[in-house]
Amino acid sequence: MKIIDEKGRLFGKINLIDLLIVLAVALVAVAFVWKITGSRAPGDVATQDHLINAGDEVTVRYEVIVAGIDEAYFKGLERYAEGASLVRDNNVINGKIVKFEKAECSTALDPNGNVIAVEGQDRYDAIFTIEYTGKMNTNALVEGQQVIRVGSQYTVRTLFIDIIGYITDVEIIGK
Numbered sequence: 001m002k003i004i005d006e007k008g009r010l011f012g013k014i015n016l017i018d019l020l021i022v023l024a025v026a027l028v029a030v031a032f033v034w035k036i037t038g039s040r041a042p043g044d045v046a047t048q049d050h051l052i053n054a055g056d057e058v059t060v061r062y063e064v065i066v067a068g069i070d071e072a073y074f075k076g077l078e079r080y081a082e083g084a085s086l087v088r089d090n091n092v093i094n095g096k097i098v099k100f101e102k103a104e105c106s107t108a109l110d111p112n113g114n115v116i117a118v119e120g121q122d123r124y125d126a127i128f129t130i131e132y133t134g135k136m137n138t139n140a141l142v143e144g145q146q147v148i149r150v151g152s153q154y155t156v157r158t159l160f161i162d163i164i165g166y167i168t169d170v171e172i173i174g175k
Helices: 016-037 071-080
Strands: 044-046 051-053 057-070 085-088 091-104 107-109 115-117 123-135 153-157 162-174
Touching: 057 071, 057 107, 057 153, 071 091, 071 123, 085 153, 123 162
Parallel strands: none
Antiparallel strands: 044 051, 057 123, 057 162, 085 091, 091 123, 107 115, 153 162
16 A cells, blocks of 8 residues: 555545645644743743743843933933932832943934934933832833833933933843
8 A cells, every 4th residue: 555646645545735734724723822822821021031920029220321411411410310219200119220320422312313423512321220129010010101121211210310211221130
């Protein structure tokens, strides 16, 4: 008995092309279900070193860069940044600026959001390192109304500072 007969049937009973179509449809269905449900329980957030469940309290350290600030602002930033507690909705929250740095910069954003060259124009980058402890929601750590993710726009707000930058690094330091 041949494995595939002259009509293309497997063991003389099953058409090989029909079998391949059925297998392909089954694989697509399994891939779709896997994509929808995933390999983790709903509400869990996987990171490189941690599995964090929704509702878990975590402490993160993240860096916020404010690019192309005029030199005139740095006197106040240097005076009030380091050690300052974060404020949201007129309440002090469980976060603070643990480090503040001033760095040379060569570009900034204009009022329309376009990148422009600023070399030699007395402009600098302000780099805030912030530590915050909060509860995970189902897919992110949110501080106030702000999601803490690399690339997210972020407002650094304290008693005497209110400035907008972007998150450039996030590290989980406690769970």
